Amino acid sequence: MIPEEFNGTKLHSKGFFPEATVQDFPIRGKNVYLHIKRRRWLDKATNEVVQRDWNLVSQGTRMTTGFAAFLKDISQH
Secondary structure, eight states, X not given: OOOGGGTTSOEEEEEEOOOEEEEEEEETTEXXXXXXXXXXXXXXXXXXXXXXXXXXXXXXXXXXXXXXXXXXXXXXX
8 A cells, every 4th residue: 555645646666675573562471573564665756765654653553662662671571
């Protein structure tokens, strides 16, 4: 799906950015690792590579980055 902030722009999918791995909260005592792949888009008009603005996506989350880091830190002790 084309990112909302680029509606009306002619984009072409050009693969993915390098994968990022994030450790999440343990489930049933086991570590959880999320492997995130971000899609890369090419703007046909300008030949620029564009990507989704993740700051817009994170606005709907229920916790701040600092709070998530705190929870991750205490779960490792």
